[in-house]
Amino acid sequence: MEDQRTSFEFDKESLALVEKIIARYPPGKQKSALLPLLHMAQAEAGGWLSRETMDYVASLLKLQPVEVYEVATFYTMFNLQPVGNCVIEVCRTGPCWLNGAEEIIAHLEHRLQIKAGETTPDGKFTLKTVECLAACGNAPVMQAGIKYYENLDVEKIDAFLDDCSSKDATTRQNPYK
Amino acid sequence: MGIRILTAQMHIEGIQQLDVYRRHGGYEAFRKVLNAMSPPAVLEEVKLSTLRGRGGAGFPTGMKWSFLAKNTGKPAYLICNADESEPGTFKDRYLMEKNPHLLLEGMMISAFALEAATAYIYIRGELFYVHQILERAIGEAYAAGLLGKNILGSGFSLDIHCHPGGGAYICGEETALIESLEGKRGNPRIKPPFPAVSGLWDCPTVVNNVETLAAVPWIIQNGGKAYAAIGVWKSTGTKLMSACGHIRKPGVYEVEMGLPVEEFIYSDEYCGGIRNGNQLKAVVAGGSSVPILPAALILKTAKGEARLITYESLSEGGFESGTMLGSGGFIVMDHTTCIVKNLWNFTRFYHHESCGQCSPCREGTGWMEKVLHRIETGHGKMEDIDLLSDVAKNIEGNTICPLGDAAAWPVRSTIRHFRQEFEDHVNQKRCPFSK
Ligand SMILES: Cc1cc2nc3c(=O)[nH]c(=O)nc-3n(C[C@H](O)[C@H](O)[C@H](O)COP(=O)(O)O)c2cc1C
Ligand code: SF4
Ligand code: FES
Secondary structure, eight states, X not given: OOOOOOOOOOOHHHHHHHHHHHTTSOTTOGGGGHHHHHHHHHHHTTSSOOHHHHHHHHHHHTOOHHHHHHHHHHSTTOOSSOOOSEEEEXXXXXXXXXXXXXXXXXXXXXXXXSOTTOBOTTSSEEEEEXXXXXXXXXXXXXXXXXXXXXXXXXXXXXXXXXXXXXXXXXXXXXXXX | OOOXXXXXXXXXXXXXXXXXXXXXXXXXXXXXXXXXXXXXXXXXXXXXXXXXXXXXXXXXXXXXXXXXXXSOSSOOEEEEEEOOOSTTOOHHHHHHHHOHHHHHHHHHHHHHHHTOSXXXXXXOGGGHHHHHHHHHHHHHXXXXXXXXXXXXXXXXXXXXXXXXXXXXXXXXXXXXXXXXXXXXXOOOOOSSSOTTTSOGGGSOEEEEEHHHHXXXXXXXXXXXXXXXXXXXXXXXSEEEEEEEXXXXXXXXXXXXXXXXXXXXXXXXXXXXXXGGGOOEEEEEOSSXXXXXXXXXXXXXXXXXXXXXXXXXXXXXXXXXHOOOOTTOEEEEEETTOOHHHHHHHHHHHHHHHOOSSSHHHHHHHHHHHHHHHHHHTTOOOHHXXXXXXXXXXXXXXXXXXXXXXXXXXXXXXXXXXHHHHHHXXXXXXXXXXXX
């Protein structure tokens, strides 16, 4: 994996964003900025939240580290283990299933030679299943980074994977930038 | 084509931009409110419209607003619920993506009526690209003096901020949403107190769905009475239906309340009928949580009347033979669908999304998932079918929030209407639909 460091700090530009986000909540209620900051930190710290990264976010918001762990473990968008450079999240809920989500997942597992929930040995891809992405009219659907891929079929997936396999593609992106 | 209230501008090139939105009459309703109306007058129009909440429960919006505690010495908050996670529902995403200023204008007018100086849009984290569209629109509104201090010299001030979720269906429930917005786990609160009295940071709070708030500008421009004149009885105005599954034309459709379900499914203006010439088997009409109905009962009530898209008509017959309008997530299944497998999928979803605070919900959803998996894979016993019903009955009404009911209703209704299919699985020791 390209980025295995666990200690992490935001750069100046991100710290300015942090200030801007905290100002959206009343004084003393900076804890509300936790989800936004965890999204930013995950994107910038290699796609996952190490304990050190969470401790750093806690210090920025003047919280006890446990307050951050509690939250990070509750929400499914946060990865608590290292992930690949490209994280693929395929919807597996009812409407997508009615439209072939199982075949889509099977094709991805076959192409990547991993099961859902795993990362390829070269650290390039992680495959996750997720619940309804509010795109059921264009099922089957997957998400990679902040982008949606809808009306999926085998050709679209192959094109996407080829795209990611070239160069140093990553789906990580600070959504506030 | 029926009247368009929420989607009238969707086809306009560039409507996401403030100047284009304005050129097409945008922010005129907000201007009218600032220039010529008082907060109680705005509330009165919304009451007259009998607009009902579009997030799923259908609670009258004007009444909800009137419950907001006054003179508490604390600020009041407006929260837009944009968590949209109910399987089968994708209308709010569509609305925000295509016409973000319509939502903002609705929020501005609603915040004015509630005398709230801060409003948040809680948007599900997966929808970050929509979050970006909204932030751009909010930025434009600040630059044009439509947000911020002393808006257009009226003395009214308002800030609107976006707030992302982290991936948790339960955060669509309003008290879980508030916990989440406070930076905590999304555990629903015990009610009362209701948010109108003690919500965000213990302050009086109104939580409304995206679609609800987006209807407000039209109501102000045309009057609550005009809105109430559309639709049937207590189901007034229009509803966004997200249609998906085995239909020819999936998508978001704005329908006048009162449209016959049959027309909605088969007309080329809407779903365009069932795909590949297949037959209609079942419909889940209001998002995965509402009871499923077989073809005959979704088209006609047990009394033989045409089923209409209204709160009342869809619930006609109660849980014996009816369902609910819910969020308007309309999931259509054709005759090739295994109803047991569909139910197993939904139950797995609820088990996955249970916050775990109440044991009937946490344990019950897990049990139901296990038993359904057993039946679907051909390892079930006849007693399992009643066991499922029993577990569902024990969840219903015994939990802090309605997620427990939402998990129980699909199970009970599927067994009620499709018992034979469960028995076929048990008798044949396999799924009759698997190839
Ligand atoms: C488990 C659960 C999930 C919910 N999800 C949503 C949702 O995604 N969006 C929404 O607007 N309301 C959702 N609701 C309903 C909200 O609690 C609340 O009733 C609604 O936001 C009120 O707005 P309205 O009156 O405008 O409909 C959910 C309720 C429950 C119990
Ligand atoms: S019913 Fe389920 S989701 Fe709701 S509070 Fe109880 S455990 Fe949590
Ligand atoms: S079920 Fe996959 S997007 Fe809704």
